[in-house]
Amino acid sequence: MNPILAEVTERIIKRSQSSRSAYVESMKAAQEKGPYRGTLGCGNLAHGFAACGQQDKETLKLMNQANVAIVSSYNDMLSAHQPFEHFPAIIKEAAHEMGSVAQFAGGVPAMCDGVTQGEPGMELSLFSRDVIAMSTAVALSHNMFDSALFLGVCDKIIPGLVIGALRFGHLPGVFVPAGPMVSGLPNKEKARIRQLFAEGKVGRDELLEAESQSYHSPGTCTFYGTANSNQMLMEIMGLHLPGAAFFNPNTPMRDALTAEAARQSIRNSHVGGKYRPLYEIVDEKSVVNAIVALMATGGSTNHTLHLIAMAAAAGVRIDWQDFADISSVTPLLCRIYPNGQADVNHFQAAGGVGFLVRELLDAGLLHEDVKTVVGDSLRDYTKEPFVEGGKLAWREAPENSLDESVLRPVSRAFHREGGLRLLTGNLGRGVIKVSAVDEEHQIVEAPARVFHDQLDLAAAFKRGELECDFIAVVRFQGPAACGMPELHKMTPYLGVLQDKGFKVALVTDGRMSGASGKVPAAIHVCPEAVNGGALARVKDGDMVRLNATTGELAVLVDSAEFEARETVTMPPSITQGMGRELFAWMRQSVNAAEQGATVFGQLEAYRD
Structure with missing residues (x-):
């Protein structure tokens, strides 16, 4: 382990000792062995499954199978969230195949900074994160669930979901992304036309055409802003399935990953036999790993706010000095717009998160000994998923970057520090x-x-x-x-x-x-x-x-x-x-x- 990273981690652990201990104790106090709905009175439980089909009612009565909460940011106006429309059906089918049940527990609001940019509605944007956290808590407050799936992508949605989920950290949980839209107008060309419009050299029609060619289909925006930084961090914090972040929506791979997330959340529940609550996954080391990933990829400055709030929800105390010290020893391995010309689809094609994690682990720049939703080592995230014969499997990510203008090894980093x-x-x-x-x-x-x-x-x-x-x-x-x-x-x-x-x-x-x-x-x-x-x-x-x-x-x-x-x-x-x-x-x-x-x-x- 890099000595500076080890030092920063130790001081975070020391600084967080009382707050982290209090958090862990509160999560242990909330734990129950067996299905949580078993603690409810008969009238409470009947309300909880009144709208279910008969098969699901019988399953929920028996108390020997899991009930999975679905918390989603779906709406059909915003491209990043529109794909989530079909996820609950995929999740419910996967749960049924394992003899369990999944219920749509609640929705959270999802607004787009791209739509509200420069408009009065933008003043609600940051606060929507905390509203999302509270909405997540409301969704989980019925105590009907043994694990949870959190469906979200963009700027305030993932931080809000994480904060809310960590207040129910005794539950196992898996975060489920929708993926980026396919590549459109190159980001550099979009920026060029924006500047021409600012100078009065092109009109609104030309500007709108360029913007429409850039933001053109379901999925997240393809530049490396907060939305895609979110997905990078969820993966390196071990909250996604390995390799889940950057596959496009409405593809066999995306659907296979969604179904597997449901199955993994059931395996991680008490009744699944491998109880793995969120509070054991998000700790001081995973937070440090998140900061490293942010610096190595040139990620969003919004996370100098969000990661602090997310960590605090788990009793972990970090500050900007921690970010700066980690940045000083973390090489910049990615050039994704606005730090380069490529988009996240190019990053994925060049080797993606699996290549990045392996490089950082081998250089002593990530904590390997952390719990994740799939195991007890971050080394699991050096793999990438593939579908073979209709089944999902994992293999080692490429050993070499397939495009060093986008993604590089530590030995040939773009810059010696994160920036x-x-x-x-x-x-x-x-x-x-x-x-x-x-x-x-x-x-x-x-x-x-x-x-x-x-x-x-x-x-x-x-x-x-x-x-x-x-x-x-x-x-x-x-x-x-x-x-x-x-x-x-x-x-x-x-x-x-x-x-x-x-x-x-x-x-x-x-x-x-x-x-x-x-x-x-x-x-x-x-x-x-x-x-x-x-x-x-x-x-x-x-x-x-x-x-x-x-x-x-x-x-x-x-x-x-x-x-x-x-x-x-x-x-x-x-x-x-x-x-x-x-x-x-x-x-x-x-x-x-x-x-x-x-x-x-x-x-x-x-x-x-």
């Missing part, structure tokens, strides 16, 4: 993802231009006011201010200016997610402006330094003068309409970005 860095200074603490930022752009020192909304920056660009070196300070975008929306509407404009030779960067208490690209962006800055953070004292023209090499984020103003400045208050915000008024209590209750930007104050009992 996520911690920034500190008199403007606060934040993170920056530099895996897609050229070295010449990783240090920017320029006058501040202050904005309170990403659309204000777009308007200034269109007025021709930004043809200069500057650092955009976009404040009052944190979770307590407005729900921490992603700020991608600015990306094409800043990209145009950088391409023209100007030194530009972004500093914000908001988010940019896994689609952040070539422009340096200091994000998640906390304390956030609305809570009196230093960003609320920055003025137009202040010199700001963003140095991703040294990790410095500072305003170059005399410290006494800067501290004496009056803190600007947030302008009157529009928090009515599009459901935003319903989330006021979340804005008032949410904690800081480095604590996961979550409203679950009760989980703090497991952190102290």
Whole structure:
């Protein structure tokens, strides 16, 4: 094991000792031997299977077979979730073949940041994660189930499902993905047309045609944003079946993996004879493995929030220093857009997760001795599935990458480190993802231009006011201010200016997610402006330094003068309409970005 990884793991274990112990004890207290529905009264149980067919009723009465909960993010508007429409039938058939039952326990909301980007609905996006966690808890609250399948893919859905599932961590569970859509318009071409539109060189018809060719069929978006980062992490945390992440929807392989997930969840139940609860799988080592995978693949910066919240749900305490230290020793092995030109389908074809896991394990960069949904070693995840004679089986993943422009061995890594860095200074603490930022752009020192909304920056660009070196300070975008929306509407404009030779960067208490690209962006800055953070004292023209090499984020103003400045208050915000008024209590209750930007104050009992 790499000594830095071993050191980080040890300090996480030490830091989490009391919170993890409290969590494990609470999960052990919830365990029951035999079917959980056996503890229910007759009237309760009758309500629980009243809508079942007669065969399922008889099975559930006998108490010698498992009942599997299906918790799904299905809706038929969003491409990533539409494939889940057919999964319950596949799961129920597989359960019946094993003499067990599967019930659709509940749905969770699934919204798309791509649809809401730059719109008022985006202010609900981050908080939807915690709503999903609560919805998962509601689905499992009937205590009818012996194991669970969690059907989800995208940005807030998987973190929310994980948080909810871990509060029922005494249950075995398997996460079931839908897979990416097949490749469409190359991501680089899509980005080029977006920039042309920002410059006024193409019209809306051309832009819509390009977007429609990129997002064109069922499945997740193919770039390596938060959705596909989620799937990578679920696999390397041992919560998927090996190799399940990146097979396309509506294929024999995808259906075979879905059916096998149902069978595995039954095997892992008390009545299946190999009891393997989730709380034993998600621990300090699996969380470290997740961070390693994030860094090795250039994954989403959203996970500097989500992984902290997910880990906290299991009593594990991590912070941004852990991310930075792990990043410093984890080589970048993947180039997937926006860190390259390929998409996740190319990554899968080049060798996929199996190749990646083997490389990292052999280099001492992952904990091998972890429990997973299929065994007691992460080495099981160096295999890939295949269908032969109508049956699912596994074989070793390719020994060599089939495309080293996309996926490389450790010995020929794209970069010696993962590219996520911690920034500190008199403007606060934040993170920056530099895996897609050229070295010449990783240090920017320029006058501040202050904005309170990403659309204000777009308007200034269109007025021709930004043809200069500057650092955009976009404040009052944190979770307590407005729900921490992603700020991608600015990306094409800043990209145009950088391409023209100007030194530009972004500093914000908001988010940019896994689609952040070539422009340096200091994000998640906390304390956030609305809570009196230093960003609320920055003025137009202040010199700001963003140095991703040294990790410095500072305003170059005399410290006494800067501290004496009056803190600007947030302008009157529009928090009515599009459901935003319903989330006021979340804005008032949410904690800081480095604590996961979550409203679950009760989980703090497991952190102290």
